[in-house]
Amino acid sequence: MRARPGTPPGRSVAVHGSDDRVNATVRNLAWIAVLALGLSVASAAGTPGSVNTTYGVDGVADGGAFYAEDAVVLADGSVLLAGIDPSGTTETFAVRKIDADGNLDTDFGTSGVAAVFGAPPRSQNWARTIVVGPDGRIFVGGQRTYTTQVTSGKGKKQTTEDVDVTVGSVLALNADGSVDTDFGDDGYLDGIVAHDLAVRGTSASYDVLIASTSGVQVEVAGSGKGKKGGTQTVDTLELAIHAVDGFSGADVTSFGQDGVLLDDPSETTNDIPLAMHMDGLGRIVVMMRHSDAFSSAEAVLV
Numbered sequence: 001m002r003a004r005p006g007t008p009p010g011r012s013v014a015v016h017g018s019d020d021r022v023n024a025t026v027r028n029l030a031w032i033a034v035l036a037l038g039l040s041v042a043s044a045a046g047t048p049g050s051v052n053t054t055y056g057v058d059g060v061a062d063g064g065a066f067y068a069e070d071a072v073v074l075a076d077g078s079v080l081l082a083g084i085d086p087s088g089t090t091e092t093f094a095v096r097k098i099d100a101d102g103n104l105d106t107d108f109g110t111s112g113v114a115a116v117f118g119a120p121p122r123s124q125n126w127a128r129t130i131v132v133g134p135d136g137r138i139f140v141g142g143q144r145t146y147t148t149q150v151t152s153g154k155g156k157k158q159t160t161e162d163v164d165v166t167v168g169s170v171l172a173l174n175a176d177g178s179v180d181t182d183f184g185d186d187g188y189l190d191g192i193v194a195h196d197l198a199v200r201g202t203s204a205s206y207d208v209l210i211a212s213t214s215g216v217q218v219e220v221a222g223s224g225k226g227k228k229g230g231t232q233t234v235d236t237l238e239l240a241i242h243a244v245d246g247f248s249g250a251d252v253t254s255f256g257q258d259g260v261l262l263d264d265p266s267e268t269t270n271d272i273p274l275a276m277h278m279d280g281l282g283r284i285v286v287m288m289r290h291s292d293a294f295s296s297a298e299a300v301l302v
Contacts, residue, residue, distance in 0.1 A: 056102025141194025
C-alpha cells in the first residue's frame, strides 16, 4: 500500500495496513497504524527520524477494524484511508479519515467513516485507490456488488431470481464524506476497473484520470509454415487511460479517442497499470507490468 503526497512540511507520515497483494496472511489483520515521524530538530517531535509520540497514542493512530488498500495525506496533515470495512455480514467499500493529531475525524462521513456499497450480504466491495481533487472532493476506485433481478424461461416456466453482479466502479465523495450525487450515476461510474487515479486541472475545471485495462484482439502470424501459416487472434489486456469530467463524470471526448487512450493496441503482451501520477510538466506517468516480463515495469509518458 502507498501513501500519496501532500504531507505538511517538517513531518513524515507512514501508513501501514493489511494488503492482500503483499501477503495473504497480513491481509487478515484488520487494523491500521499511521506513524508520524518528526524530521525537524526544532520540532516538538524530537530528533530527526524519531517517532512523534504526540501523534495518536505514542505516535500511532489506530484506525480500527479496516483493511487499507490506499491512502492520501492532505495538506493539513489528516489522512484518508481507502479500503474495506469488514464489520457486519458484508465487506463494505469504505473511506476513513484520521485527523492531523492521529484521531478518527468524527466530522467525516458517519463517525469518521464514509461507507457505501455494503449490500448484499457476503458481497465483495472494496476501495483500492483514492485521489483528492483540487477542490477537496474525493474520488475512490474499486469494486462494488449490487443485486439485480434476472428473468428466464417463458410462460408458466418463467422465473425471476435475484442475482449479484460485481463491477468495477469509481465513486465521488464530497470533502465531508457524503456521496456527490452529481457525479456519474448518483455518485459513481460503473464498468471501469480502476487500478489507479489521478487528477489534472484547477478547482474550477479538472479531469479525473482512471488507469485501467481494455481487452484487445490482436492478429498474429500462425504457427505453421508458408501459406499454411495463416494468422491467429490473441486476446490481450492493454493499458487504457480514461478521462472523465471531475464534476459530472462525463467522458472528456477531447482526450485520446472519445475519452480513452490505449497504450499500444498492436502489442501481444498484457499490460497491467501499477501506479499513475502527473509530473511537473503536466504529463501522465504510468508504471505498468508486462505479462511476458512479470518482474519488470516500465514508465509511459502521455
